[in-house]
Amino acid sequence: MPKLVDRRERREAIAHALWRVVDRDGWSKATMREVAQEAGVSLGQLQHYFSSRTAMLTFAMEFDAKATSDRIAGSLPTLGGQPHPRQVLRLVLAEMLPLHPEARASSRLNAAYVLEALHDETLRNQAGVGLREGRSMVRELLRQAIADGRIDEDRDLEIETDLILSLTGFTPLLELGVIQPAAALNAIDAHLDRLFTG
Amino acid sequence: MPKLVDRRERREAIAHALWRVVDRDGWSKATMREVAQEAGVSLGQLQHYFSSRTAMLTFAMEFDAKATSDRIAGSLPTLGGQPHPRQVLRLVLAEMLPLHPEARASSRLNAAYVLEALHDETLRNQAGVGLREGRSMVRELLRQAIADGRIDEDRDLEIETDLILSLTGFTPLLELGVIQPAAALNAIDAHLDRLFTG
DNA sequence: ATCTTTACCAGTCACCTGTATTATGTCACT
DNA sequence: AGTGACATAATACAGGTGACTGGTAAAGAT
Numbered sequence: 001m002p003k004l005v006d007r008r009e010r011r012e013a014i015a016h017a018l019w020r021v022v023d024r025d026g027w028s029k030a031t032m033r034e035v036a037q038e039a040g041v042s043l044g045q046l047q048h049y050f051s052s053r054t055a056m057l058t059f060a061m062e063f064d065a066k067a068t069s070d071r072i073a074g075s076l077p078t079l080g081g082q083p084h085p086r087q088v089l090r091l092v093l094a095e096m097l098p099l100h101p102e103a104r105a106s107s108r109l110n111a112a113y114v115l116e117a118l119h120d121e122t123l124r125n126q127a128g129v130g131l132r133e134g135r136s137m138v139r140e141l142l143r144q145a146i147a148d149g150r151i152d153e154d155r156d157l158e159i160e161t162d163l164i165l166s167l168t169g170f171t172p173l174l175e176l177g178v179i180q181p182a183a184a185l186n187a188i189d190a191h192l193d194r195l196f197t198g
Numbered sequence: 199m200p201k202l203v204d205r206r207e208r209r210e211a212i213a214h215a216l217w218r219v220v221d222r223d224g225w226s227k228a229t230m231r232e233v234a235q236e237a238g239v240s241l242g243q244l245q246h247y248f249s250s251r252t253a254m255l256t257f258a259m260e261f262d263a264k265a266t267s268d269r270i271a272g273s274l275p276t277l278g279g280q281p282h283p284r285q286v287l288r289l290v291l292a293e294m295l296p297l298h299p300e301a302r303a304s305s306r307l308n309a310a311y312v313l314e315a316l317h318d319e320t321l322r323n324q325a326g327v328g329l330r331e332g333r334s335m336v337r338e339l340l341r342q343a344i345a346d347g348r349i350d351e352d353r354d355l356e357i358e359t360d361l362i363l364s365l366t367g368f369t370p371l372l373e374l375g376v377i378q379p380a381a382a383l384n385a386i387d388a389h390l391d392r393l394f395t396g
Numbered sequence: 397a398t399c400t401t402t403a404c405c406a407g408t409c410a411c412c413t414g415t416a417t418t419a420t421g422t423c424a425c426t
Numbered sequence: 427a428g429t430g431a432c433a434t435a436a437t438a439c440a441g442g443t444g445a446c447t448g449g450t451a452a453a454g455a456t
Contacts, residue, residue, distance in 0.1 A: 004453080005403070026317040028226065032444065043444095044405045053444060108316065114370050115309055119224040128374040135376060162368070162377055162385040169367020170360070172312050176326040178333060179360055187360040194392070203433070230414065242435050251414060 011049050014039045015063040018056065023105035027112035032056070058126065061113055065130055068106050071095055085145040086196045089138070093167055093188055098174050099181050107171055138164050150196055160195060167191065209247050212237045213261040216254065221303035225310035230254070256324070259311055263328060266304050269293055283343040284394045287336070291365055291386055296372050297379050305369055336362050348394055358393060365389065 017039035021030045032053055036046040050056035072095050079087045098104035117123035139161040145151045151160070170184040215237035219228045230251055234244040248254035270293050277285045296302035315321035337359040343349045349358070368382040 024317075027313065029317075031442080033442085042405055044407095045403080047445080048402090048404065051445095108313075111309070111313055114374065115225065115306075115313060118306065118373055119222075119227075124374060128376060131371065131374055131376045135371075156384075156388070158381065159385050159388045162371070162381055163389060165371060166367035166385065167364050169364035169369070171367070173329065173333075173360070173363060175316055176312065176322060176329055178326060178329045183356065183360055186354075187357045187364065190354070190357045191361060229412080231412085240435055242437095243433075245415080246433065246435095249415095 007049065011059055012063055014041070014046060014049060014056065015060040018060045019064060019105055019109060022109050022112060023101075027108075027116070057113070057116075058123075060109070061126070061130075064106055064109050067102075068095060071102065084196075085141050085150060086192050088141060089164060089192060090188060092138070093164070094185070096168050097170055097181075097184060099184070104175075107175075111171070135161060135165060145196070150198075152197055155195070163191070164195075205247065209257055210261055212239070212244060212247060212254065213258040216258045217262060217303055217307060220307050220310060221299075225306075225314070255311075255314075256321075258307070259324070259328075262304055262307050265300075266293060269300065282394075283339050283348060284390050286339060287362060287390060288386060290336070291362070292383070294366050295368055295382060297382070302373075305373075309369070333359060333363060343394070348396075350395055353393070361389070362393075 014035065018030055018035045021034055021038050025034070032046055033043055035056070036043045039046065046056075050059065072092055075091055075095070076083065076088070079091065095103050096107070098107040113123070114127055117127040139157065142151065142160055142164070143157055146153055146155065146157065167188055170179065170187070173179045174181065174184055212233065216228055216233045219232055219236050223232070230244055231241055233254070234241045237244065244254075248257065270290055273289055273293070274281065274286070277289065293301050294305070296305040311321070312325055315325040337355065340349065340358055340362070341355055344351055344353065344355065365386055368377065368385070371377045372379065372382055
């Protein structure tokens, strides 16, 4: 065979190209040919690594989820050794909102994916699992903070979890320029200030 | 000419068909042919009323915006003569979240439209204006409530406005079944309870 | 040296898209 | 009666889509 190639690496390069196309031109422009061109490969080569468009999209979403969690994990050390959960939540939210180029691309990819998932059983389950995992993490963080007395213990865990997640609702406002990034962060800070005691 | 026809009525019937197709099958399936079939008209007839796909989409969005505000206006009397702004906000939010079939269809149409608008200057402006109007209404409601002493006067008007709007972030959680409608309403109530005094 | 597997590519297929064109009614008005 | 604006339909067109084909080349295994 030819110079044996790292399939995983190739696939990730293509997924990254898809990520760029969706960010720049939108989900509907993310065709096999367009992605192939963006990745600098031929259509045939792309099809060699992804047997169908759905397979490519599925892989790209996993790749994107990993990239986002890596970004968060990479920024966590910024907060020091034993970071306050308030700062952790602020960081997570800042990475989920379109506040900088990489987060924006992830946000757009996710939004398009969710929309597509609404009318496709398989995708819906996959997207649902991802969101559920995210919610569980936030919930666990809040549960611990309550146990540690950093949040008033008569706050309802489920409700507070959901309210944190709802802050991602700033996305369309930010994308359309209705509010500025600073305003979103101010609102997030205000909410977190009221949530945590002291 | 033939039986002279109410053009506005025809266009609204088509817009309503588009609305149904997007709700059921997704934005990408909302092609001219599909919408025509759903509306029970021929492709040629659809083209007679909308000279281009963009024109159809633009009209459909205006139609949808009006339908949503009509729904809200229609439910307002439920709250009695001088409704508490807390109840008004609750009602508005309930109509913007996918909590019942009509609101769900509107929500899906809006989401798809925003996504499309990100990469189209004209649409982006149009969508931005709509969102800005919505924000202004919420802001005015809160401003009045502060003036009336129903909200603590040291709350920041802009921040509270944005936090209310962010509650629409429940949409993807609801659509993918991560949370139940009751949970979303509980969270909304908790937020509003803390916002309003007494 | 031959075989088998992997990598890649140009071309083709059937299908679907928005739009444009053409034809044929239908009715009001002069 | 006929003329002209409107309503509706059927069809054609050019472009783009995902998927598939056969073929060529490279390199490890036998």
